[in-house]
Amino acid sequence: MRLIQFLTEDGRRAVGVVESADTIYQLNGADSIYQLAQQALETGTTLENRAREQLSDTRLDYQRIIEEGRLLAPIDHQDPAHLLVAGTGLTHLGSADTRAAMHAQNQKGTEESLTDTMKMFRMGVEGGKPTAGEIGVQPEWFYKGDGSIIAAPEADLVSPSFALDAGEEPEIAGIYLNDSEGVPHRIGFALGNELSDHVTERQNYLYLAHSKLRPCAIGPELLLGELPGNIEGVSRILRDGEVLWEKAFLSGEDNMSHTIANLETHHFKYAGFCRPGQVHVHFFGTATLSFGDGIQPRSGDRFEIEAEVFGRPLRNQLVVDERTIPEVKPL
Missing domain, CATH: 3.90.850.10 (Fumarylacetoacetase-like, C-terminal domain)
Structure with a gap:
């Protein structure tokens, strides 16, 4: 599994699972990989399992995210x-x-x-x-x-x-x-x-x-x-x-x-x-x-x-x- 961080069209942070070179699926309940990883630690599961648990039906155009400059580094910290x-x-x-x-x-x-x-x-x-x-x-x-x-x-x-x-x-x-x-x-x-x-x-x-x-x-x-x-x-x-x-x-x-x-x-x-x-x-x-x-x-x-x-x-x-x-x- 591969994850990305990005900004939605209205400027909110989000995490996505890469489905293909053209498609990602947005996750629910986490606006950063840092937050998702913290949740995995707290619940005693793996990061991949946590991501699967929060997978939504929201399918997004990966290339469009790139072209609109909405990609983020795959890890960061609020400080x-x-x-x-x-x-x-x-x-x-x-x-x-x-x-x-x-x-x-x-x-x-x-x-x-x-x-x-x-x-x-x-x-x-x-x-x-x-x-x-x-x-x-x-x-x-x-x-x-x-x-x-x-x-x-x-x-x-x-x-x-x-x-x-x-x-x-x-x-x-x-x-x-x-x-x-x-x-x-x-x-x-x-x-x-x-x-x-x-x-x-x-x-x-x-x-x-x-x-x-x-x-x-x-x-x-x-x-x-x-x-x-x-x-x-x-x-x-x-x-x-x-x-x-x-x-x-x-x-x-x-x-x-x-x-x-x-x-x-x-x-x-x-x-x-x-x-x-x-x-x-x-x-x-x-x-x-x-x-x-x-x-x-x-x-x-x-x-x-x-x-x-x-x-x-x-x-x-x-x-x-x-x-x-x-x-x-x-x-």
Whole structure:
């Protein structure tokens, strides 16, 4: 089952079950996936069962919702400060090569910079898939921001004026809700564009934290249940209506050096991430990116990321924010 969040024609929030590429059925009794998930927790059922219980006969045109700009991200929180966006890198087989080359290019091939990247990757290959009951090696981890950085599908991805790059990263994100005791529950998965500033990162690996403080997009659909082991997708950039760059990517645990469970363990082991009612969007890492092929996205370019299991593609246009950096003033 796949769910979406959207606005009705009169501007009310709603949740829908995707019936096909053209049709959704609206749910009764919940105006957000967050609310629906809370109801599932309170009644001791699964999110899918709760959705089926509240399925209405209201059949809607999916394409019309998209064309009228009424799609919402598949998860949000009424207070964005209570939604945390984070992620992990170097988790996909073969993903280290572009990253290592990027850092080596900047550092003129120094052994130290190359070793740091490859060492982290090898640690994942050797210890990222532990046997049941054990904890594997911890992955690279980064913070992106709170709920305010998530752009809706079809909406603009706004890169800050000071950014040196705004490169797409096609990924899968896990979506989580902590219950009243602070126990995290995975409610589903979504396609994501974990936009990053690769030029800033290339200057110095320690700038990785800065390079990740950028907007992102997820959706449009929330996939319930388990994630397939092998996911085939395509990432592309369109400029002036023409395909500028396109490449297939692989994801899912069959193509990763870590299990999803291991990535989750090393995120939610921190007590600060287990606060009741908190929502988490956690990116699992990318397998390909246009930056490795010398592409420099610019304002007006359109990102498209798709994988059949997630239904409709995730599409966003890049826009550069012209706002200046605020000056701190004494009080």
